Amino acid sequence: MTFRPAEIWVERGVEESRVARETRSRCSGAPVRSFADGELPPPASFAEAKTALVLRRHRGGFLQHCPAGTAGMVCCNYLVVNFASNCPYDCSYCFLQDYLADNPRLTAFTNVEDGLDEIAGVLDMHPHKQFRIGTGELADSLALDPVTGLSRLLVPFFAARDNAVLELKTKSACVADLLDLEPRGRVVVSWSLNPDSVAAEEYGTASIAERLSAASRVLAAGYKVAFHLDPIVEHEGWQEAYDRLLDDVFEAVDVAAIAWFSLGALRMTPGLQRAVRARALPARHALGAELVPGADGKMRVWRGLRVRMYRHLVERIRAAAPRAPLYLCMETPGVWQKAMREVPTDRELGIRIAAGARW
Numbered sequence: 639m640t641f642r643p644a645e646i647w648v649e650r651g652v653e654e655s656r657v658a659r660e661t662r663s664r665c666s667g668a669p670v671r672s673f674a675d676g677e678l679p680p681p682a683s684f685a686e687a688k689t690a691l692v693l694r695r696h697r698g699g700f701l702q703h704c705p706a707g708t709a710g711m712v713c714c715n716y717l718v719v720n721f722a723s724n725c726p727y728d729c730s731y732c733f734l735q736d737y738l739a740d741n742p743r744l745t746a747f748t749n750v751e752d753g754l755d756e757i758a759g760v761l762d763m764h765p766h767k768q769f770r771i772g773t774g775e776l777a778d779s780l781a782l783d784p785v786t787g788l789s790r791l792l793v794p795f796f797a798a799r800d801n802a803v804l805e806l807k808t809k810s811a812c813v814a815d816l817l818d819l820e821p822r823g824r825v826v827v828s829w830s831l832n833p834d835s836v837a838a839e840e841y842g843t844a845s846i847a848e849r850l851s852a853a854s855r856v857l858a859a860g861y862k863v864a865f866h867l868d869p870i871v872e873h874e875g876w877q878e879a880y881d882r883l884l885d886d887v888f889e890a891v892d893v894a895a896i897a898w899f900s901l902g903a904l905r906m907t908p909g910l911q912r913a914v915r916a917r918a919l920p921a922r923h924a925l926g927a928e929l930v931p932g933a934d935g936k937m938r939v940w941r942g943l944r945v946r947m948y949r950h951l952v953e954r955i956r957a958a959a960p961r962a963p964l965y966l967c968m969e970t971p972g973v974w975q976k977a978m979r980e981v982p983t984d985r986e987l988g989i990r991i992a993a994g995a996r997w
C-alpha cells in the first residue's frame with residue numbers, strides 16, 4: 639500500500655521548506671491545514687494518528703546512538719537519525735504503539751538540512767572512522783518517501799561521503815525515487831522479513847514477494863541490500879516457514895551483494911503488551927508467545943528456544959551466503975556464544991559490519 643495522507647498539517651513557518659513544498663506537490667488533492675506550536679489537536683486514537691501527516695520542525699539533535707544498545711547486550715555501534723516519527727503501517731508487535739503513545743501523530747520533520755549538517759559535523763570530526771547510520775528507528779525509512787521524496791536528499795548526501803553508510807530500513811516496496819540516484823556504494827536498502835503467516839500481522843506493508851522484488855530492483859540500480867529476520871516469531875512450523883523465506887531471499891538476490899543479515903527474536907515489554915491488547919488489531923503472533931523477562935526489561939521466548947532458532951537460521955544463512963556479515967540484535971553475550979560461537983566486542987562488531995566482513 640502506498641501511503642496517501644488524509645490531510646496534511648503544516649506548522650507555521652515551515653511552509654516553504656523543501657519537504658513541505660515537495661509533499662504539497664506530491665499530494666495535491668489532500669487538504670492542507672496550518673497550526674502553530676502547541677496548537678495541534680490530539681488524534682482520536684493511535685490508528686487515526688497514522689492517517690494524517692504532520693510537517694514540522696524537529697527540535698533538538700537528530701543523531702543519536704541506537705537505543706537498542708543497552709547494558710548487558712552485544713551492541714553493533716549503530717547510529718540513528720530521526721527524520722520522521724511514527725509510521726503509516728501498523729504491525730501488531732510494533733514498539734511504537736507504546737513508545738509514541740503520548741505523541742503518536744505521524745510526522746515528517748522539515749528541517750532535514752539541519753540534520754544533515756549535524757551528521758556532516760560528526761563525520762568530518764572522525765574522518766578515519768566508518769559510521770553506519772539508519773533512519774528506520776522511529777519510522778519506516780521509505781514508507782513516506784512517495785510523499786516527501788526524502789531519499790532524494792539523503793542518497794546524494796551519503797554518496798558524497800567516504801566514511802559513512804546510510805541504511806534505509808523498510809517493509810515497503812517504495813523504491814521508485816531511489817532508482818535514478820547514484821548511491822556510490824554508500825547506501826544499503828534493507829528489508830525486515832518474516833514468513834507470510836507472521837507478515838500477515840504487518841498491516842499495510844508490502845507483501846514479502848513485493849519486498850523481494852523491490853530488493854532486486856534497487857540492486858540493479860547500484861544499491862547494496864540487507865535483510866533483518868526480526869522479529870523472529872516462534873510458531874507451529876517455524877523452521878519450514880523460515881527456510882522457505884530464506885530460499886525466496888536467495889532466489890531473489892545475488893548473495894554476493896548482501897551487505898548484512900541480522901536476526902532478532904520477538905521482544906515485548908509489559909507496556910507494549912498492554913498497548914497491543916487495548917487495540918482491536920488481531921495480534922496472534924505478538925501476543926501468542928510465552929515470554930520471559932530479560933535483564934533489559936524486555937520479554938523474549940526462553941533462552942534455549944532462542945538459541946535453537948538462531949542456530950537453525952545461522953546455519954541456513956551461512957550455507958547459502960558464507961561471506962555475508964551476520965549479527966544478532968539485542969542479544970546477550972551468552973546467547974551470542976551459543977548461537978554464533980563467539981562474542982565480539984561492540985567496537986569489533988560495528989567495524990566488521992561496516993567493512994562488510996564476515997567472521
Ligand code: SF4
Binds near residue numbers: 732776
Ligand atoms: S513497519 Fe516498522 S515502524 Fe512501521 S508499524 Fe511496522 S514495525 Fe512499526
